[in-house]
Amino acid sequence: MPANNSILRSYGAVPYSHMKPPKTMDRLDTWKILVVDDEPEVHHLTEIVLEEFQFEGRGLALLAAYSGEEAKEMVRSHPDIALILLDVVMETDEAGLDVVRYVRESLKNHIVQIVLRTGQAGQAPHQEIISQYEINDYHSKVELTAARMITIVTASLRAYRLSLALLKLNDALREELDERKRAQAEIHRLTQFQESVIDSADIWLHVMTETGQMALWNKAAMTISGYMKAEVADEGALWRKIFRHDGHLPDQESVWAEFSSHDHELFDREVPVLCKNGEVRAIIWNSRRLYDHSGDPMGMIFLGRDVTEQKMLERQFRQAQKMEAVGRMAGGIAHDFNNLLTVIRGYCELSLIRLNEQNSLYLKLKQIDRAAEKGENLTRKLLSFSRNHVVTPSVIPLNKLIREMAEMIGRLVPKNIELVTRPADAEVFILADPGQMEQVIMNLVINAMDAMKEGGRLCMETFSITINEEAGVHGNGLAPGEYASLSISDTGVGMDEKTLDRLFEPFFTTKEKGKGTGLGLSTVYGIVKQVNGAIKVTSEPFKGARFDLYFPRIDIRRKIDEQF
Ligand code: ADP
Numbered sequence: 001m002p003a004n005n006s007i008l009r010s011y012g013a014v015p016y017s018h019m020k021p022p023k024t025m026d027r028l029d030t031w032k033i034l035v036v037d038d039e040p041e042v043h044h045l046t047e048i049v050l051e052e053f054q055f056e057g058r059g060l061a062l063l064a065a066y067s068g069e070e071a072k073e074m075v076r077s078h079p080d081i082a083l084i085l086l087d088v089v090m091e092t093d094e095a096g097l098d099v100v101r102y103v104r105e106s107l108k109n110h111i112v113q114i115v116l117r118t119g120q121a122g123q124a125p126h127q128e129i130i131s132q133y134e135i136n137d138y139h140s141k142v143e144l145t146a147a148r149m150i151t152i153v154t155a156s157l158r159a160y161r162l163s164l165a166l167l168k169l170n171d172a173l174r175e176e177l178d179e180r181k182r183a184q185a186e187i188h189r190l191t192q193f194q195e196s197v198i199d200s201a202d203i204w205l206h207v208m209t210e211t212g213q214m215a216l217w218n219k220a221a222m223t224i225s226g227y228m229k230a231e232v233a234d235e236g237a238l239w240r241k242i243f244r245h246d247g248h249l250p251d252q253e254s255v256w257a258e259f260s261s262h263d264h265e266l267f268d269r270e271v272p273v274l275c276k277n278g279e280v281r282a283i284i285w286n287s288r289r290l291y292d293h294s295g296d297p298m299g300m301i302f303l304g305r306d307v308t309e310q311k312m313l314e315r316q317f318r319q320a321q322k323m324e325a326v327g328r329m330a331g332g333i334a335h336d337f338n339n340l341l342t343v344i345r346g347y348c349e350l351s352l353i354r355l356n357e358q359n360s361l362y363l364k365l366k367q368i369d370r371a372a373e374k375g376e377n378l379t380r381k382l383l384s385f386s387r388n389h390v391v392t393p394s395v396i397p398l399n400k401l402i403r404e405m406a407e408m409i410g411r412l413v414p415k416n417i418e419l420v421t422r423p424a425d426a427e428v429f430i431l432a433d434p435g436q437m438e439q440v441i442m443n444l445v446i447n448a449m450d451a452m453k454e455g456g457r458l459c460m461e462t463f464s465i466t467i468n469e470e471a472g473v474h475g476n477g478l479a480p481g482e483y484a485s486l487s488i489s490d491t492g493v494g495m496d497e498k499t500l501d502r503l504f505e506p507f508f509t510t511k512e513k514g515k516g517t518g519l520g521l522s523t524v525y526g527i528v529k530q531v532n533g534a535i536k537v538t539s540e541p542f543k544g545a546r547f548d549l550y551f552p553r554i555d556i557r558r559k560i561d562e563q564f
């Protein structure tokens with residue numbers, strides 16, 4: 001298309017609103033130049049000078065404005081104007097500069113080139129304005145020859161093209177930056193997702209790099225060990241704190257040998273850890289070496305399952321089984337033994353009838369009978385422990401029971417022992433054999449008195465308690481539910497770990513020969529178990545002992561309702 005066709009001939013009388021350039025004006029093969037001047041003559045001259053002008057093979061499209069306000073409207077509706085040839089003084093002395101401010105500040109258009117044209121040299125703007133508003137050049141109209149104008153337009157279009165290219169590059173860069181930010185946000189989101197998955201697992205998980213740095217330390221590792229990741233940041237700290245060579249913990253070499261044998265894979269190997277609070281926990285480990293795509297080792301992953309509670313329950317279970325076996329055996333022996341005693345006492349009685357009391361054999365036989373009688377008492381205890389005893393359960397109000405027992409015991413306890421009862425606010429009921437319950441209390445009270453030879457306080461207490469899921473599982477092996485508790489505590493010599501471990505075994509006693517039978521607590525155990533109760537013992541050497549007995553609580557009102 002010839003260049004002169006693309007020149008807009010729309011000066012003079014044509015009002016601005018009709019001057020909207022035809023569609024062809026928006027085409028890319030022309031450079032848009034806005035001529036702003038209140039003198040039609042200037043437009044005319046400019047048009048003549050630039051009629052044949054081309055830059056880089058493209059002609060010009062001249063837009064015309066006759067005032068500052070018109071010019072603003074033009075720039076706003078044509079963001080692709082490359083150059084403004086701008087008169088300074090029009091409707092006001094500063095109309096041209098107003099246009100400049102509007103273009104640069106309000107429209108934020110920094111690529112359109114601006115060349116000021118002044119009527120006289122004195123109207124030239126100050127240097128600060130020229131640099132502040134990125135003005136390319138200014139000339140007085142008088143000295144503006146055609147050749148000079150062409151040079152100015154050429155230079156300005158070159159500058160415009162460069163700015164445009166830079167702007168496009170900038171846009172491309174910003175887009176790339178945005179894309180990168182989006183990708184980073186996505187990676188962040190994925191990482192968080194992974195972390196939350198890893199943290200929600202109930203398994204200890206940590207990863208050690210080849211150089212011995214802690215790369216991953218999940219929430220379970222933190223909860224079980226009590227250490228934050230920063231506290232075990234490297235392998236040295238881990239060994240020093242968690243796999244410490246200390247008494248019951250295996251030493252570092254042997255543990256490490258375990259970990260690093262089997263080609264760095266470890267399956268279901270138990271290695272205890274030392275927690276921050278001093279507790280030792282049993283952990284079953286699986287570990288394996290991690291490799292990258294090219295087969296180079298990256299580190300080791302360790303998965304640990306905390307089996308401390310499980311092991312404790314297993315131990316309790318084994319203990320219970322042992323007790324049951326011992327009980328059954330004791331029961332069997334007691335039964336046979338009781339028969340033998342019956343025979344012995346029978347013959348004693350028969351012989352005693354025949355003898356008169358002055359006979360020297362009479363007293364001896366009496367001694368045999370008495371010993372046999374004691375034996376019978378012993379076997380009775382054994383039998384009740386082994387559950388061969390016939391029991392007749394009835395509803396027992398615990399508060400009433402401890403009040404009655406306190407009255408009876410009151411006569412027995414020495415002066416240096418204070419006897420206290422603390423009944424629950426409301427009466428609590430259980431289902432048990434009253435005679436057996438009395439025996440339970442007696443056995444516990446006797447032990448407490450034995451433990452307080454130097455005096456102290458003996459307390460009998462009752463209360464209601466609800467065992468919830470949590471306490472049921474981790475506490476004392478009781479199923480969740482409503483319980484009545486009877487506690488007997490003393491301020492005596494207390495017990496060490498070893499005694500606590502064997503306390504309920506039949507014939508276990510720490511008392512001197514002839515003093516203890518070791519059957520008191522095993523009997524208590526048998527009776528409480530028989531009514532689906534449980535026993536919790538708390539004691540430390542020299543700090544007294546507390547026996548909490550739990551019995552299923554009877555809702556007495558419901559029982560009565562059921563009967564009627
Ligand atoms: P015995 O009283 O005949 O020794 P028990 O079965 O009643 O047998 O008690 C076993 C052991 O438990 C006792 O020898 C004693 O070491 C310990 N023991 C029981 N109750 C207490 C207590 N209240 N304070 C301290 N030690 C106790």
Ligand code: MG
Nearest residue numbers: 446447520521
């Ligand atoms: Mg005893």
